[in-house]
Amino acid sequence: MTTVMNGIKVVEVALYAFVPSAAAILSDWGADVVKVEHSDFGDPTRSTAAWGVPAHVDGLASLWEINNRGKRAIALDIANPEGREVLMTLVESADVFMTNFLPDARAKLGIDVDDIFARNPRIVYARGTAQGVTGPDSEKGGGVRRHHLLGALGGGGVDRAERPGVAGEHARPGLRGLAERNGAGRGHRGRPAAS
Numbered sequence: 001m002t003t004v005m006n007g008i009k010v011v012e013v014a015l016y017a018f019v020p021s022a023a024a025i026l027s028d029w030g031a032d033v034v035k036v037e038h039s040d041f042g043d044p045t046r047s048t049a050a051w052g053v054p055a056h057v058d059g060l061a062s063l064w065e066i067n068n069r070g071k072r073a074i075a076l077d078i079a080n081p082e083g084r085e086v087l088m089t090l091v092e093s094a095d096v097f098m099t100n101f102l103p104d105a106r107a108k109l110g111i112d113v114d115d116i117f118a119r120n121p122r123i124v125y126a127r128g129t130a131q132g133v134t135g136p137d138s139e140k141g142g143g144v145r146r147h148h149l150l151g152a153l154g155g156g157g158v159d160r161a162e163r164p165g166v167a168g169e170h171a172r173p174g175l176r177g178l179a180e181r182n183g184a185g186r187g188h189r190g191r192p193a194a195s
Helices: 018-028 062-067 081-092 103-109 113-119 144-152 167-184
Strands: 009-013 032-037 072-075 096-099 124-127 188-190
Touching: 009 018, 009 081, 018 032, 018 062, 018 096, 032 081, 081 113, 113 124
Parallel strands: 009 032, 009 096, 032 072, 096 124, 124 188
Antiparallel strands: none
């Protein structure tokens, strides 16, 4: 474990594996990561069995533990104004905001880029997507397996800069964003691909 990210605060509003695994790496590197989960049902990986990993081993939610190690968590209903305000209070003191919610959901919940920058103009906004942030499929979801296949096949319409890689590579836009923010004094829109 390294401490290169000591002093960096990350707020994560994400489900499943892609963005949570990138945030877990930032935690491994010393960042203080706060995972925001829905107050009624949490992250679906708390009860998911996939890729040969059972849903529960010795009372632990295996996939959730793998992708959320080292994080603190808070249960909020961010569709509720009070829950959203608690989230925004966290955002105000954060260095990085990470999400893999689709554009419509981000807009409905008030957590899109402009909403977050309005509360913290120096934050690095990192959104994980399956299809990239531009183009005809940018508002569609997708799974990691499909995206990795497209990347392995040369992109399948996915911009080279948005092809998937290992989870550590997915943390790179956030790291680059922190460097740019610290130099320019304003936030950054990071965009790793694959959700």
